[in-house]
Amino acid sequence: MYVPSDSFGGKSPERKAADALCNLFTFVAARVVQAQLEPTAAPNAAYNAQHYTDLMKHLQDVPMKDGNEWLAALMRKNQMLAVRIMEVRQAYSAEDFEWGICKLMADDKLKAGNAKLMQTFALETFEKAAKSSEAPS
Incomplete structure (x- = not known):
């Protein structure tokens, strides 16, 4: 199927979807790491308060429009935390996301x-036809 090359700023639909998935995976990873860093997550584990604080502040202060840009900004604040999220x-992506x-x-x-849209369109069409046939001539 031909998709005009200017449809997504010169990107293929697959590239556009891949970009969106990379951003999603960055958000998922940040939430996974956040859960791991929660003070109550592992009471016997070594709690890293600085990583937790840095992540929470970064999630609050920096919108995640682009996962790589968001991570680059985090890298400048806390390199180890950013690397952990990248990993x-x-x-x-490689092991847990259910692609199929x-x-x-x-x-x-x-x-x-598609079914809902067609059903709605058909219903609207029939209602208009019924109203026009009921109108006095």
Whole structure:
């Protein structure tokens, strides 16, 4: 199927989706690390208050529009924490993200959305036709 090259600023739909997934994986990794750093997460583990504080402040202060830019800003504040998040996002993508399920869910969502839109359009069309046939001549 031909997709005009200017559709997404010169990016293919796959590249655009990959960019969005990379940003999603960065957010997921930040939340995973946040949960790991929670003071109550592992009472017997060594709690790193500085990493926890840095992450919470960074999540609050820096919007995550681009995962790499967000990580670059974190890297300037706390390099070890940023590296940890990078490792977690890579591992999540390679080992935990359910790629097949993602495709099935996207396909199901598209099918359901198309069916709903067609149903709504048909209903509106029939209602208009019924109203126009009821109108006195």
